[in-house]
Amino acid sequence: MSVIDTSRLPRLDDEVLLPVIDRMIWPLLAVVSLGVYVFVPQTFSNVRSVELILHGSVGLGFLVLAESICLISGHFDLSVGSIAGLSAMVAGLALSPQKWGLIGDPILGVVLILAVGTAAGAFNGVMVGRFGINPFLQTLATLIIFEGAKLTLSTVTVATLPDAYVFPGNDSVTAIALMLAAFLLVGFLMRYTGVGQAIYALGSDDEAARAVGIETARLTVAVYAISGFLAGFGGLMLTGYSSVVPPDIGSGLVFQAFAASVIGGISLFGGRGKITGALGGVALLGLIQAALVISGTPPEQIQLLNGLVLFVAILLYNTQTRLRSRILSTEA
């Protein structure tokens, strides 16, 4: 006679395995941390180095947040890095007395960078949401356009920015706190508000979302505008981190933004993924980046290795999708 009520035990496949697959980032982060600890232990030599890892990830973190919201809604934004760069350049030029010198108040500078970011995002949103342009094509075009616009405005570094403007991105505690607050706030809003859930609905099945009364075109514009806003914020953090606006600011960051989102469990098909997972993805990429730099790896090789990390992310995602399908088909 069995004393164990097997119907009450967690079913291995969907109650244990699947939640683990969906939250892959955390075991992965643990494994990589262990690996780094073993091979490049000086990365963790003290609290300060952990702080440096996180501080260095803040700019990217905001881009990951932007990209994650977009992905959850069933879209994607290839231009997040370019939006960050362009808005940072516009604001930097406006604030720098050596350049345009249009504004002196650092708060106006923040307003400007966020406004440019939001406007750029809204442009993407209107084209995709109202005119039905394919998101890949639209944001690929704006990736190139915004990058080009940024370089047209300046091919040299913009310096002499107001201290107060640079401070939020420059001060490690402030920058990290802002990033954590942003992730927590967005994660909370996604879970606990109707709009947040509507974004998941849009990503899961846009037709079903319309059937329950969600205005999908308007929501799409909003999602891209928010993405642009957060990209602008990312631009502010990137500016602060180096205290200047270099001409290559934001360039190429979209790839890492995608990698971190996907590693963090955000589905490329939309409708699933937790914002907190994306934060784990940021931490993972930041950790790998820091370990590579501290270990003395040359910058060219770092690029190669970043590419490999993205490749691993794709493989993991693919495995996750196939495991899910296999589990689902055995359930039916």
Add this chain to the structure above:
Amino acid sequence: MATTDTDPGATDDAADGTGDVKVRMDAITKHFGRVVATEDVSLTIRDGEIFALVGDNGAGKSTLMNVLSGVYRPTSGQLYYEDRPVSFANPSDARERGIETVYQDLELMDDLDVATNVFMHRFPTRLSVGPLSLIDWDRTYERAAQVLDDLGQEIDPKTEVAFLSGGQRQLVAIARAITFDPEVLILDEPTSALSFAGSELVHETMERLSEEGHTQVIISHDIAEVFRLADRIGVMYRGGLVDVVDPATTARDTVESLIRTGARDGV
């Protein structure tokens, strides 16, 4: 085979139904570009009845009901709800009036759980901070469990819809439509994906809702189902409404003939 209805006039009177008019569709025409999906369809649906809409594929049944659901705006014609002219810009407008739909494709969000599907866009809330209200997830799961229980289902409301069988998904779609106690419930092929037991459950639910006074419209290919449930049957053929009959006084053959050919005697 001989038919039992001999006086077309008497059949028409019976086929007007009894009770107040809940919905009136007046000369509803819907075009999609050059395709004419429905042409000049006029019918009434009475309060508390089960009205069946039958017809072959492409006859225009779903299109017509999608006008009532708020999914489509008619190209011409007017919709009346409780004697007042109405115009639905989107499904939300229709739902606000108490018109709920179980779509043929179900229109569920597979990545999300059952309770989220049932309450999407209408979550129970607590604590309002400015324009934002926070979702009360405890109540959401509780109420979802209640509705599923009423439908005789033991589905955990936290289950992801992708995990459910076809029949369970159908019942979740029905749960979503009845949760807010609709005035008019439209069911588009509700038992097509179901087993015998599942179909029985849906039929019993519809009969119970009818007893409770809800008005229902069922679109179905299943003549037996329609003859069992419906108070009146409207037959569509190539975009037009060719007849409305009383199942109690009409032979199945007549209805089948109307579906196939648009005429009662199938010539």
